[in-house]
Amino acid sequence: MSEKTIIAPSVLSADFSRLGEEVETVCRAGADWIHLDVMDGHFVPNITFGPPVVKAIRNRTDKVFDCHLMIAPADPFLGAFADAGCDIITVHAEATTHLDRSLQAIRDLGCKAGVSLNPSTPESAIEYVLDRLDLILLMTVNPGFGGQAFISSVVEKVRRVKSMIGSRPIHIEIDGGVTPETAPLVAAAGADVLVAGSAVFKGGNAEAYAKNIAAIRAASDGAMKKAA
């Protein structure tokens, strides 16, 4: 959908003891959005943070807060994440009984609505909610942890989703194992938003973050242009 790749660093790989500062640094280093991985220890085998932490870092940047809810159920918490300052709220199709209702609720809260699919979930799960969507997040790892290997079978799913959405203005976002090596594969297949945690935050300082973001961007923008 976007002509240039949107890079959304996942703060899961940031230094949590200095989270506000890390958000400011990675934004200055070229991040387009900030990706917030919320995990509940139930839908996924890890626990991260909730609305109070999102609220605490909201004043560090005006960039889009892209909130990925890996929680079940999600519906009771949508209002709290919207109030905390999330711009996009993404729920998992696998974690939501009434997906259509959850997506409507997100838009009713004034946020953009996203849905995420695990690597093994077919794209048919979202066929009948396309008109309620602003973003489709295709997981290229099984959710729960940063630093896992990219699952390349999802690249074909990116192509199928791209063709399924047609001319609808829906972002296709990829999350998991994104590096300068894997970014071109998904960008060429139709993804326009790339989440990257370890590949952005490696090095641990502003200079490294800028170099890491630039490397992913150069690799994916090149592939996007070739595919256009």
Ligand SMILES: O=C(CO)[C@@H](O)[C@H](O)COP(=O)(O)O
């Ligand atoms: O949602 C998740 C993991 O569940 C991701 O956002 C990871 O945080 C991405 O980390 P890397 O694979 O880029 O290190």
